[in-house]
Amino acid sequence: MPKKLLILTGGGDCPGLNAVIRGVAKRARVEKDWVVYGSVEAFNGVLKEPQNIVEITNSVAAGIHVRGGTILKTTNKDNPIKFPVRQEDGTTRFEDRSDELVRRLKELEFDAVINIGGDGSQRISKVLYEKGVNIIGVPKTIDNDLCATDMTFGFQTAVQIATDSFDKLVTTAESHHRVMIMEVMGRDAGWIALHTAIAGGAEICLIPEIPYDINIVTKRIAERYNQGKGFANIVIAEGAHALASSLTSAAGDKGSEHVRLGGVAYELSRQLKAAGCPADIRETVLGHVQRGGSPIAFDRVLATLFGVKAFEMAAKNEFGRMVAFKNNEVTSVTLDEATQEYNGVNKDSYLVKAAKGLNICFGD
Template sequence: MNKLLVLTGGGDCPGLNAVIRGIFKRAKKEKDWKICGSMEAFNGVMSDPVDIIKLNKENTAGIHIKGGTILKTTNKGNPLQYPVTDENGNITLVDRSQELADKIKSLGFDAVINIGGDGSQKISQGLFEKGVPIIGVPKTIDNDLSATDTTFGFQTAVQIATDSFDKLVTTAESHHRVMIMEVMGRDAGWIALHTAIAGGAEICLIPELPYDIQHVLKRINSRYKDGKGFVNIVVAEGAKPKDGEVIGEDRGEGFEHLRLGGIAYELSKQLKAAGCKAEIRETVLGHTQRGGTPTAYDRVLASLFGVKAFELVLEKKFGQMVSFKNNEFTHVPLEDATKTYNFVDKDGYLVQAAKGLGISFGD
């Protein structure tokens, strides 16, 4: 009997359960595979005793429609930079990847499928270099992995953001207000840009195009006459003014990234300081973009990713990440999967089309 270990790492994302189900259902056709899940990414393997469950028909039935992950997840505890606290309370980062690789082998696993984003796939590459037979599955609502045309969870996040934005348009119009809606995306503006186009925003601020507050104010003023009018703004959490910095905070050791957030309120302050006369209200969507039922598109994409990942295991094509390129399901080396960050092309057609629709980027 062959043994496969499945895990989910990083932030949660609509579609994770569909991948898990896809892997399990495809594996059952082979009849000689035992599928297990490590709880909270690799923490389930690293813990003593291990926190690993067997996946079966009962715990995977119907999970494709559910948000979150039945295997839980975490974005701290990177085995390549594992935080260890000494007796004096000092934290140091140590590489525990060899220890993890040895434990995976001692537990008798013939393959590992790691479902996660940029950080998770860097871990996958590190473990592959230690001899772990591993396959990666791309996951992020931010759509910031360049090795695949799209990632599951992104479309659901855009749909949630667009639904919220639609509701803000009517209240902005009723009160003659400027409404600022902050969305996720980290260093990429994909969610903000798609939401702005879908929702008909007047202004969209993204990390790739640092904004000039005077240009933003000019666009707002063009929408008002005698105090009457309204403006709806979508701003990505990683957006920043020209010569400015992103808004975030260091969450301490164990977290790979700054915790971004707060640009909606900062932008509001900047506009008031620049002389904006209109009333301004701010909405931060936050983790609502990660929750709930995945859209049909994301369920399909995630399910097929799961099937493809297991088929790569059967073919022993380890050190690869599943990819959706040019409408085909394929794979790319893990090393290439995280080499280039997928920024919005500021000169690309999507941005130019948005400008053609009258959306201002404040640049």
């Protein structure tokens, strides 16, 4: 009797998810004694009535590595450990449905589960593993904020999209002698902003890990104009904030644990004007553009390798671990290692020092 493997994609979508699904399915097909299934909308496919679980056949997986998003859909609202339940009075109460989830997975007789997701998803993986689920994690996030892996798929595509956009803003900034502020994703980690600033040649890069002094930023812009350049380009991560200032945020969607960030580009614009910056300022917020579209070749390769490795780990009963990319090798780490700390930008890292050596201002 063939063994059964379940794949699911949780958290925010990102380019490369489908390449992982295809990598698992194609590698499993070589062994011939495995059948691969997918749970639609992360663990919701298992928890819903009726259940929404599909078989990943040859025709389903064919050619999906070039597609953005995920054919299995995803959600960042329905954490099975803290599951939102709507009450009669309109409020939301959170319940732990992990035991129910474990029971259902056993009833469905899955021999292995592959959970593709970011930090939150892998914390769920850890809890389920401790409750007896044969689970393996695959790291996914455009923010590149998972520790224990040098790179997450989706990140390079997001940086490429941001860089392409930044390049276009440079020419219009120069044409109109403007300051252009481009806001990119990065709730707590400034990796996208930092890489984009270096790749695009930004004058200023503002990230969550280095709170900025608006007076220093204003001074840098003035110096730029005084040198006869006549324009300046700024990259700012959505979670960046000034010294002694809180993040620009709004309440999250109902059923979501996350606060929705956004609008920091406009906040920075207001701060610059209040500080006396005389330049004409324009703001651009990339938002979910960074999550969409076809993954670049690097992310297709990395995601596919992750999928192959995840299946091979399942076949060898190497559960309670997460696939990782370390020192240019695809390997694995324990779920404890994968979730023990957050992978933010170290302000003392060579990457930041190199950026400062290029005269990029961080507002510090």
